[in-house]
Amino acid sequence: MKYSAYIVIALLALLAACTKAELCDEPDHPHKAGIQFAFDWANDTKGIMTDGKDDNDSVLVLSKRIIGTWIMACRVAANDGTGFYLVDSSSSNLIDSNGTSTTDTSDGSDTSEGTDDGTGTGTDDGTGTDDGTGNTDGGTDGGTGDGTGDGTDTGTGDDTDPTPSTPTTPTTPVVTPQPGYDLPTDIFKVQAGLFKMIAINRDTTEFDYSDIVNYVSNFENGSTLNDICVEYKRYGSTSPKLRGAVPGWADYNIYGGDANYLQPDMVPVYYDTIAPVTITHGVQQKFQFKPVVMTQNIDIRFHIQKKIENEESKFQIEDVFGGISGIPYRLNLSTGMFDVRNTAKMMFTCWLEDENGNKITDTETNTGRMVCRGNIDVMSLVNSPDAERLRGPGLLQLMIRIKGKKTIRVKVNLHNPLNRANLYYPSDDGDWGYIRKRHGVVDIDADLVIDEKAVLPSDDGGMEEWIQAGVDDIVVDT
Numbered sequence: 135m136k137y138s139a140y141i142v143i144a145l146l147a148l149l150a151a152c153t154k155a156e157l158c159d160e161p162d163h164p165h166k167a168g169i170q171f172a173f174d175w176a177n178d179t180k181g182i183m184t185d186g187k188d189d190n191d192s193v194l195v196l197s198k199r200i201i202g203t204w205i206m207a208c209r210v211a212a213n214d215g216t217g218f219y220l221v222d223s224s225s226s227n228l229i230d231s232n233g234t235s236t237t238d239t240s241d242g243s244d245t246s247e248g249t250d251d252g253t254g255t256g257t258d259d260g261t262g263t264d265d266g267t268g269n270t271d272g273g274t275d276g277g278t279g280d281g282t283g284d285g286t287d288t289g290t291g292d293d294t295d296p297t298p299s300t301p302t303t304p305t306t307p308v309v310t311p312q313p314g315y316d317l318p319t320d321i322f323k324v325q326a327g328l329f330k331m332i333a334i335n336r337d338t339t340e341f342d343y344s345d346i347v348n349y350v351s352n353f354e355n356g357s358t359l360n361d362i363c364v365e366y367k368r369y370g371s372t373s374p375k376l377r378g379a380v381p382g383w384a385d386y387n388i389y390g391g392d393a394n395y396l397q398p399d400m401v402p403v404y405y406d407t408i409a410p411v412t413i414t415h416g417v418q419q420k421f422q423f424k425p426v427v428m429t430q431n432i433d434i435r436f437h438i439q440k441k442i443e444n445e446e447s448k449f450q451i452e453d454v455f456g457g458i459s460g461i462p463y464r465l466n467l468s469t470g471m472f473d474v475r476n477t478a479k480m481m482f483t484c485w486l487e488d489e490n491g492n493k494i495t496d497t498e499t500n501t502g503r504m505v506c507r508g509n510i511d512v513m514s515l516v517n518s519p520d521a522e523r524l525r526g527p528g529l530l531q532l533m534i535r536i537k538g539k540k541t542i543r544v545k546v547n548l549h550n551p552l553n554r555a556n557l558y559y560p561s562d563d564g565d566w567g568y569i570r571k572r573h574g575v576v577d578i579d580a581d582l583v584i585d586e587k588a589v590l591p592s593d594d595g596g597m598e599e600w601i602q603a604g605v606d607d608i609v610v611d612t
Contacts, residue, residue, distance in 0.1 A: 166323040167413045171215050173333075174424040182401060183212045183335060183425075205350055206324050209336060216320045326415035331408040333423045334364060334467060339375070340401045342367055364403060366463040366513075368478050369395050380455045380481045380533065386545055386603040387459050387479070387529050396461060396480045400511050403428040405467055428470060430557065430569045432515065434458070434508045434530065436578035438486070439592075440501055441585045449586035451496040452537040454484040456508045460516035460527025462567065471566040472513040472558075477527045484508040484532075503581070514558045514569050515576070521549035524601060528552055530578075531603065536586055543603040544582065544589050550597050551576045 175183050210217035336343075342365040349362050369376040370393045371383055378398040385392070404425035413419065434456065442448050459479045462472035486494050487505040494504065518528030524545065531545040557574045558567040580598040583590040589602040 167326055167415045168321040168418040169324055169413065170321055170418070170420040171210050171217075171333075172420060172422045173212055173215075174422060175212070176424065177426045178404065180402075183404065204325050204327065206322065207346075207350060208322050212335075214320070216318050217322075218318060219322065321418065324413055326413050328410050329413050330410050331421065331423075332362075332467065333404075333406050333425060335401070335404040335425065337401050339377075340366055340397060341403075360466065360468045362468060363464050363466045363473075365465075366396050366400065366478070368393055368463065369397075371395050371481075378481070378483075380457075380483075382541065383455070383457070383481060383533060384543060384604065385457070385479075385531070386543065387457070387525055387531055389459070389526050390476075390478065394478045396463060396478050396512075398481050398483075400429070400480065402511055403465055405470075427572060428465060428467075429511050430514050430571070431509065431511050431573045432555075432557070433573075433575045434484075434510070434578075435575065436506055437581045438504045438506050439581045439583045440496075440504075441583060441590055442499070442501055443585070447586055448498040449539055450498045450500075450537040451486070451534060453533075453535040454486070454506055455533045455535075456482050456484050457531040457533075458482070458510065458512075458515065459529045459531075460518070462513040462516060465513060466566070469566075469568075471561065471568045473565065474516045474560070474567045475565055477516050480510060480512065482508050482510050506582070514567060514574075515548075515552060515555075516567070517552040518547055518549045521547050521597070523547060523549075532582075534584065539586050542584060542588065544600050545603050546578065546580075546598050546600050548576060548578070548598075551578050 173183075207220040208217055209220055344365070345361065345363045371379065371385060373379070373393075373395075376395055376397065379395075405428050406423040406425040408421055408423065411421070438451070438454075440449070440451070457479060460477045461480055462474055462476070463478045464473040464476065466472070484506050485508075486496055487507055488494050489503075489505065491505075496504065516527045518526060523529075524547065528548045529545055530548055532543065534542045534544070536542065555574050555576045556570060558569045560567050578598055580600065581592045582600050583592045589600050592600065
């Protein structure tokens with residue numbers, strides 16, 4: 135599996151004063167400073183950003199200088215700090231929605247398939263919190279300067295309205311590349327001034343960076359950091375771009391169109407900020423980011439009970455696949471809040487365990503109670519408005535393959551389990567959410583009772599009801 139282990143860095147120069155030299159028109163600005171970047175991946179416990187599976191592909195510079203405010207964006211390798219500009223004021227290049235230069239020939243050409251018009255409403259009864267720093271625990275303000283000039287500089291981030299505005303569709307200007315900007319570098323030139331820095335991981339198969347493009351294109355028009363969101367791309371259930379799609383999957387919870395599936399092995403959002411820091415011309419400084427995970431790891435657990443009446447009714451569970459709905463896919467970077475009004479779905483693989491958490495393989499004669507478990511990395515899970523609905527967010531679907539016999543399809547409303555899991559805080563208006571914890575558990579009380587053909591009633595007292603959605607014959611090759 136190939137992840138693009140790069141960090142997109144936007145440097146937002148908030149120039150309190152501009153000298154004549156700073157506004158000069160020379161293409162190679164004589165009053166710039168050199169800055170370098172390093173990354174501490176202590177929070178990347180899965181090793182996604184440091185697995186060494188990626189090649190250095192090129193991205194062009196994006197730098198824009200205006201009176202009072204100047205922007206530079208670049209793409210930097212996660213392991214060694216080398217990278218490419220995305221924009222520079224002397225090249226007029228612009229990144230596209232993949233976080234790639236409009237003249238880049240790397241793998242950033244992937245685009246999302248379709249849009250989601252489905253809606254969902256979170257019912258979590260928590261309340262949102264804001265520590266007044268403009269920086270939730272999804273991003274830390276702790277960059278350091280280890281060169282000469284200003285050293286460590288910490289402070290608060292932007293503390294503005296936490297409710298993001300709806301971005302407009304960015305326009306792409308004519309690209310006029312300048313010589314030398316397609317070469318890798320580990321020293322990036324910026325104008326002197328007071329800078330705010332943000333960093334987010336880049337993966338063109340996962341993320342749409344349109345809001346970053348829109349900010350860079352329209353910051354003169356009053357856009358703020360609070361306008362910047364990143365979206366996960368969505369795909370059709372049978373799209374060849376959807377990694378690990380379940381063969382034979384049938385969706386019995388269609389909302390938002392078919393092109394509403396997220397990657398099953400969803401890459402977490404890694405994000406960090408550095409507090410406003412002064413960059414001095416002629417001085418080389420180095421800054422370190424320590425990106426944190428902005429997404430939530432969730433365990434989904436329930437019990438399966440097999441009913442075998444006689445020798446002829448023996449059966450073996452071969453595979454269990456899950457499909458979960460109600461996954462937010464739009465995250466505001468400045469606030470760490472996700473949009474709960476529009477949600478998507480995800481397929482994932484489940485496995486069987488004993489009561490001690492050891493993975494097991496089912497047998498034909500096994501009649502013991504087994505734990506079935508799945509694990510997903512998502513923004514969070516938005517609940518169904520009530521416990522009766524069988525369409526929309528907050529539903530779990532299962533496809534259970536009975537070896538040599540049938541495929542049983544079931545679904546269950548997760549209203550009560552999600553209420554107990556208490557995964558996120560809702561905003562005051564209910565439109566946005568903020569995760570309560572990095573790891574959550576969704577436990578379904580009611581056992582899933584099946585024979586070799588169908589779902590049977592459960593008498594364990596659980597509040598949830600497993601609903602049979604369909605049964606398909608398995609064609610056995612002879």
